[in-house]
Amino acid sequence: MLKITLRSILMLLMTLIISSRITLAQTAKTETDIDAIIKKFDAVGLAVAVVKDNKLIYTHSFGLKDIGQNVPLNNTDIFRIASISKSFSATGIMQLAEAKKLSLDDDFSKLIGFKIRNPKYPETVITLRMVMSHTSSINDSQGYFNLDxxxxxxxxxxxxxxxxxxxxKGYQYCNLNYNMVGTVIEKISGERFDHYIKHHIIEPLGLYAGYEVSMLDSARFVTLYEYNRNTKTFVPAPLAYNPRRNEIENYVMGSNTPIFSPTGGMKISATDLARYMMMHMNYGKAPKGKRIISKESAKTMQTQIADKDGYGLAIRTVTDLIPGTIMKGHTGSAYGLYSAMFFQPEQKFGFVVITNGTSSNPNIDITPILRETINSLYDNLVKK
Known part of the structure; x- marks a missing residue:
């Protein structure tokens, strides 16, 4: 009981320190607006984090972590963030490229250890850069949780x-691409994928996060809910945190990497994701912290390659999220969760927004609840 009480006090102090950078009127308007957005889109819970002038100025959690137990969402709770995870994999690749252990223009066949060639274009080499930018011509039609x-x-x-x-010469978003990218990290580094990301990205940034479920505090997992549009009800999705213990016990390096889902399996809080985002916003270096990748590598990740989706290397360029502003980042969706991480590297502001369940239209590029929340946070807390 004492541990819970101390944690609550620490979280309250953290919130007060962060919130002191904005006025009470700004906070009140923000939370009134977001409460309305939550009601509009039937959100179960919503976690947000805002960076302005290169500082984390606001974090807040709305709604529920668990419907059945009526547990409120907390800033320290962690979500499986879906496809934003790809940027962690891409960051790992850039580290290995800087260490001269591979090149973005390497033949992907040589990196993965079996033939990667489009049979319609057998002479065209598929490079690591193509795989990471979804211009590889590879698709998910046969699934992506098994490299076979x-x-x-x-x-x-x-x-x-x-x-x-x-x-x-074309683009199609493909999860298989990044499960293979994670496998390459494993093969080249000699470290198991989840361990590599932990040792080279998570720990240096001081984050509480990871890919292996069993290594995280299950009490902090946010229940994810898929919305049934016929019954208008929310259904829990427990597979989001499947520990896969048996598969991990029989793990084969360089083959079973998709068990950890490099394409979507990162678990992290909105607040810590914002701290990770700041590293990319500052071109590879955390504010007052360690450099994770070089400025050149960070800019390479953020440079658009594909015309569609503005895709670079696990970082997109979007021009229609905030009017008149070019943003960099990524979205995620899986098991009913919708997540967004977008930042403006020159103006040093950015947003993380995550919901664990909503009736918001899932067939729109950036689902409306994420778009409206980001614009509300921008208007109330960032816009000058």
């Missing part, structure tokens, strides 16, 4: 994993 689906030595349907266009 694209390995010609293990699947008779491997050719179906490729689209009709030539690699490098």
């Amino acid at each position: 689906v694209i390995n010609p030595d293990k699947s008779t349907n491997w050719a179906k994993c490729y689209n009709d266009y030539e690699p490098g």
